[in-house]
Amino acid sequence: MVDAATSDGTPLMLLYIDIDHFRSINENMGVEVGDEALAILSDRLQQALGPEARAWRHGSDEFIVAVPRVPGTPPPERFGDLLREQIELPMTVLPYTLFLTGTLGVALCPEHADTPSSLLQCAESAMEQAKHEGMNLVRLYRRGAAITARSDSIIARQIVNAIHHNELRLFYQPQINAHDGRVVGMETLLRWYSPALGLLVPERFMHVAEKLGVIVQIGDWVLRNAFKQARVWRDWGFDDFEIAVNVSTLQLLRPSFVSEVLEAMQEAGIPPQMVVLEVRQNALAKDMNLVHRTLAQLHREGVRLTLDDFGMGDSNLDSLVRFSVDKIKIDRNFVKGVPSGNREVAITCAIIAMGHQLGMKVIAHGVETDTQLGFLRRNQCDMFQGHLFGEPMSAEDAGAVLRRRYLRADAFAATKPDRTLLLLDDEENILRSLVRLFRRDGYRILAASNVTDAFELLATNDVQVILSDQRMSDMSGTEFLGRVRLLYPDTIRLVLSGYTDLATVTEAINRGEIYRFLTKPWNDDDLREHIRQAFTTYENQPHHRAHA
Incomplete structure (x- = not known):
């Protein structure tokens, strides 16, 4: 089959199949159960492959499958997944029902190798790479995987004596x-x-x-x-x-x-x-x-x-x-x-x-x-x-x-429950103005110029009231506050914007994502009063009164 693939004939794929954790079946259920399971699996693979492909037992719990890549044959990794699904089907070996999994490596001829021994080595290397990544996987051979396979070979020789040494x-x-x-x-x-x-x-x-x-x-x-x-x-x-x-x-x-x-x-x-x-x-x-x-x-x-x-x-x-x-x-x-x-x-x-x-x-x-x-x-x-x-x-x-x-x-450390206000606006001059405005009211003020920083401040601080701009480069204010509602539902959330999209704002208010919509430019006294009312609303919530 390899000769035909290398002489402008039908290209070939070789699959190296290793049955995961098979040793445990022999140890816990007996060698007879293990042998019968392998015989059933061999028949199952041959039936799934069809007459053009061939399968061999290779070692105690490994199989080799050679498949001509004729028109209509699934791509190599998809074909490997089909075989892996066959391995995963429940198997009855009385008195047990076994659930096996397999790790597969795939190599192509003539693309990866043009001799039987080197093709087998490439398929085994791909299987070892799949094992390294977590087992019950299919991996196509790539040249860098050979390095991992060689180191795995070193590990296999040395790990058996690790305790003794x-x-x-x-x-x-x-x-x-x-x-x-x-x-x-x-x-x-x-x-x-x-x-x-x-x-x-x-x-x-x-x-x-x-x-x-x-x-x-x-x-x-x-x-x-x-x-x-x-x-x-x-x-x-x-x-x-x-x-x-x-x-x-x-x-x-x-x-x-x-x-x-x-x-x-x-x-x-x-x-x-x-x-x-x-x-x-x-x-x-x-x-x-x-x-x-x-x-x-x-x-x-x-x-x-x-x-x-x-x-x-x-x-x-x-x-x-x-x-x-x-x-x-x-x-x-x-x-x-x-x-x-x-x-x-x-x-x-x-x-x-x-x-x-x-x-x-x-x-x-x-x-x-x-x-x-x-x-x-x-x-x-x-x-x-x-x-x-x-x-x-x-x-x-x-x-x-x-x-x-x-x-x-x-x-x-326990923190004093200060009145904490988070301000979010991607325009630095507006953010500075808001900080100056609210500082006189004695709030603990946190300021963020982007959504990522705002989320980090929320994660590390107990925030009661949030005032957010609506039109920001990374996320709208209503979208941001909608996410905040899911994470910190007790916060009181307000939007401050010079742009009025009534449909978006009304929808956000109806969903409970924002408490109030305020407009730019603002009146200082009115804005301060809105924030005072927001803190009062927070403190009148049942959860807050219960812990007061």
């Missing part, structure tokens, strides 16, 4: 109470000092460890050593904090996992309520009955459970109801976008509200700025973790943080 290290990152900035937990983070590649984070080597099956041994090492460190801190008198440890899908699929966790806690001498296991969403989609039983049993023993990186995984909302979860952790990609990103803000607020409705605590991951912190605090997020409070650190440095107990106390 004492190359693994544990780091810790503080988790902060949203009320007062107190350190209430430490997440345990793994690092590997590779002799050839240097210090590596888990994203760089865990996919290889999963493929080789050594992730179970590494996970057990992390559990036991994290618990031992927690005992040291407990002996120092810190018995009111939690130690969080990430657990892999393969660990959860082990029938002995619950006993392994309990044994590690007993060996370290720490109580179950001190332990939090962080589980990724996609783990809940694997053999749901087994994972459900495992998590439920751990929960009954008193171990706390966190659903990690919520919003980005493969699981659905049903997992929040079905599984015994105490906390959900908002993925850092959403936290990074607040408060300026519409989508990120909406999803973050929805996750917080949903978590609280289900009786769960919500922790925000990846908090890096005071603006993010202020927004999350105002929206009732319960806990924070991120570089704003400390990067992953050694056990010695983490112990020093525990002794301090409170981080960024300035950001959590």
Whole structure:
């Protein structure tokens, strides 16, 4: 087939298929079940391919597929997705129902290679690149991916001896109470000092460890050593904090996992309520009955459970109801976008509200700025973790943080409920005039010349009244205040404009987005009176009287 493709014949694509986490089936369900599953999958692939294509078993859990690219053949990556969908179909191997996924690499002949061995090498390199990006993916070969494949080959040779050679290290990152900035937990983070590649984070080597099956041994090492460190801190008198440890899908699929966790806690001498296991969403989609039983049993023993990186995984909302979860952790990609990103803000607020409705605590991951912190605090997020409070650190440095107990106390200090007025206008001379006008009335004044700055000020300050220009370059005043209403519904919102679009203004007032529309040029005394009335309106709201 390769010869035909290189001699002006029909071009060819070669797909290298690796079945994700297949080793766990052999370990947990038996080799006979694994062999039958592969036989069923082989027949399924051959039927999906048709008579012109060929499929071979390659190694224990890998397949090679060669497909002539005749007219009408789907594009390479689309064709790979079609095969991946075949792999994902439920498979019955009594007494089990299996849910497999596959990672695929695609190489083209003659574009990428013109000999069988080099074409196979390119397809394998593309598959390794897909594994590096997260598995259950299809990737077309690109020449730079070969570098990653070579480094993965080095990792595969060295990771199996990492524990024996004492190359693994544990780091810790503080988790902060949203009320007062107190350190209430430490997440345990793994690092590997590779002799050839240097210090590596888990994203760089865990996919290889999963493929080789050594992730179970590494996970057990992390559990036991994290618990031992927690005992040291407990002996120092810190018995009111939690130690969080990430657990892999393969660990959860082990029938002995619950006993392994309990044994590690007993060996370290720490109580179950001190332990939090962080589980990724996609783990809940694997053999749901087994994972459900495992998590439920751990929960009954008193171990706390966190659903990690919520919003980005493969699981659905049903997992929040079905599984015994105490906390959900908002993925850092959403936290990074607040408060300026519409989508990120909406999803973050929805996750917080949903978590609280289900009786769960919500922790925000990846908090890096005071603006993010202020927004999350105002929206009732319960806990924070991120570089704003400390990067992953050694056990010695983490112990020093525990002794301090409170981080960024300035950001959590109670503030006097001043009358705070936010002014927004993209004309600097008008903004300065408004600041001078209202300063005499004793307000705490915040001024912004663009919408982005205004959102940052709202995130980090308790603002009661907002006065915004209507015609601005980045967003209209009514549009800005409409978004503010969703984020900070208790604020009193006014528009000041020299341009009157009655339809837009009337619609915004009817929707409750603005409290009042005022015109330029203004009368100083009248404008000051409008703002005084706005503060009075705010203070007469039921929520304000209840806390007065």
